[in-house]
Amino acid sequence: MPEREPQRRRPSHVPVLLDRVVALLAPALDHDGAVLVDCTLGLGGHSEAVLGRCTLARVVGIDRDPHALAMARERLAPYAERFTGVHAVYDEIPDVLTELGLTSVDGVLFDLGVSSMQLDVRERGFAYAEDAPLDMRMDDSGESGGRTAADVLNTYSAADLTRILKEYGEERFARKIAHAVVREREKEPFTTSARLVELLYAEIPAPARRTGGHPAKRTFQALRMEVNDELAVLRRAIPAAIDAIGVGGRVVVESYHSLEDRLVKRAFTAATRLDVPDDLPFVPAGAEPALRLVTRGAEVADEHEIEQNPRAASVRLRAVERVTPSRGVA
Numbered sequence: 001m002p003e004r005e006p007q008r009r010r011p012s013h014v015p016v017l018l019d020r021v022v023a024l025l026a027p028a029l030d031h032d033g034a035v036l037v038d039c040t041l042g043l044g045g046h047s048e049a050v051l052g053r054c055t056l057a058r059v060v061g062i063d064r065d066p067h068a069l070a071m072a073r074e075r076l077a078p079y080a081e082r083f084t085g086v087h088a089v090y091d092e093i094p095d096v097l098t099e100l101g102l103t104s105v106d107g108v109l110f111d112l113g114v115s116s117m118q119l120d121v122r123e124r125g126f127a128y129a130e131d132a133p134l135d136m137r138m139d140d141s142g143e144s145g146g147r148t149a150a151d152v153l154n155t156y157s158a159a160d161l162t163r164i165l166k167e168y169g170e171e172r173f174a175r176k177i178a179h180a181v182v183r184e185r186e187k188e189p190f191t192t193s194a195r196l197v198e199l200l201y202a203e204i205p206a207p208a209r210r211t212g213g214h215p216a217k218r219t220f221q222a223l224r225m226e227v228n229d230e231l232a233v234l235r236r237a238i239p240a241a242i243d244a245i246g247v248g249g250r251v252v253v254e255s256y257h258s259l260e261d262r263l264v265k266r267a268f269t270a271a272t273r274l275d276v277p278d279d280l281p282f283v284p285a286g287a288e289p290a291l292r293l294v295t296r297g298a299e300v301a302d303e304h305e306i307e308q309n310p311r312a313a314s315v316r317l318r319a320v321e322r323v324t325p326s327r328g329v330a
Contacts, residue, residue, distance in 0.1 A: 015045035016312045017301055021109065021252055022049050024294060024319045028106045028250040029057035036107040037062065037097075037244070039090035039237065044072035046109060051079040057106070058082040062096060064089045064139040064228075089139075091236040093244055104246035104326075112234065113256040131194035136220075136227045149223040153190040158182045168231075168259070169222030177203050177219060193220075221257070231259060238267040242291065245322045250294060252319040261298060261316040268293065268320050290326065294319035 015021070029036055029050065034057040038047045041061035051059055061076075061083065063069045069085050076083045086096050090110065097105065134150040153161075158178045165174035180203045181190070190196055197216045201209065209215045225231065241251045251268075255261040271291040301312035 014309045014311075015049070016111065016254055016309060016315050017299075017305065017317055018046065018049055020299065020317065021046060021111075021254070022053055024252050024317075025050060025107045025109065025250060026054055028245075028248055028321070029054040031106075032056050034058070034107070035060060035102060035105040036109060037093060037105050037241075038109045039093065039241070040109070040111045041072050041085065042068050042111065044075045046111060047072070047083065048076060048079075051076065051082055058084070060096065060100065060102075060105075061085045062088050062090050062093075066139065089233055091233045091240060093237060093240040097244060104249065105244050106246065106249045108241040108244060108249075108251045110234075110237070110241070110251075110253045112230075112254060112260050131192050134190060134193055134196065134223075136224045138228050147227060149227050150190055152223055152226055153181055153196065154185050164226045165219060165222045167222075168225040168257075169218035170258070171218040171222065172208065173204050225257075231263065234260060234263055238264060242267070242271055242320070242322075243326050245326075247322050247325055250319055250321045253317070255298075255316045255318075256311070256314045261318075264316075264318055265298070268318055272320060288324060290324050291320045291322050294321050 025036060028034065034054070036047075036050055036054075036057055036059045038050075038059055038061045041047060041063040042065075044061065047059045047061050050057060059076075059079075059082065061069075061072060063072065063085075064087070066087055069087055073083075073085050076085075084100065088096055093108070097103070134148060134153065136149040137146055139146070147155075152164075156164075158175075158181075161178035161181055162174045165171040165177060171177065177200065180199055181196075184190075184195075184199060196219070200216045200219055204215045238251075238253070245251060253264045255264055268291070272289045272293050274289055295318050298316035298318050300317070301309075301315050305312045
């Protein structure tokens with residue numbers, strides 16, 4: 001009898017702030033023909049809740065990870081008539097909508113960062129708890145190519161490694177780690193996570209290792225963000241999402257990194273700013289902001305949610321609603 005191949009551990013996912021996210025989207029989706037674009041479909045937890053509670057809406061789910069997309073399609077099969085899955089990167093919103101014949105939508109959702117889909121499958125190389133190939137590409141299908149985390153470690157200069165560790169990982173020992181990587185790769189290229197984790201334990205002083213979580217957390221986050229060009233993609237995607245919604249439509253974003261949240265905040269502030277002199281006694285017709293803030297600042301998870309779902313500890317939730325038509329839309 002042939003020996004069975006070892007099965008991959010099936011990933012699980014607990015959506016962060018699920019009820020609040022659905023509550024923010026629901027007013028925009030409460031009409032026939034309403035469309036939500038879930039830009040970070042993952043395993044489909046948010047989309048499943050929306051399809052179950054907003055019965056008039058359909059969902060277009062975008063994900064660059066073909067494995068997650070396949071699992072989400074399986075999960076959302078009961079809603080097949082109201083769900084469309086698309087393999088794409090979320091800054092491609094305009095192209096996706098054009099291909100589907102949609103001129104505008106009623107909601108756009110982003111749940112940023114790495115998902116349980118990537119973390120729970122060892123072979124993807126996102127997690128530092130187990131030895132695995134240093135890949136970290138969210139799309140590992142080969143269609144998009146792209147560098148891996150190993151490529152970054154083995155080819156970037158010490159200066160560039162320092163920059164990404166500082167900027168994306170907020171790592172205090174970025175320069176020390178970068179020079180150690182360059183030194184060690186001359187002996188042997190980096191290929192798996194265990195050797196990198198071993199280096200991080202050696203380079204990060206013991207007192208620092210005892211605070212702030214696992215000492216590899218910041219470096220792995222920085223590598224993932226660099227490999228997938230996450231900030232540049234988000235910088236293009238937020239304006240595209242704002243342009244995509246019609247009047248009454250909402251964009252809802254969950255961020256887990258200060259740079260992501262800052263980028264979202266700036267985009268939302270610009271879109272909701274009243275661009276007239278402060279001493280003007282009235283607002284001229286046509287000068288009203290195109291959007292309004294739905295959340296006051298960034299909302300965070302409460303202690304109960306964090307206890308149930310530790311990933312919620314760093315979430316920042318923001319939402320805006322369109323109040324005037326976008327340019328070129330009647």
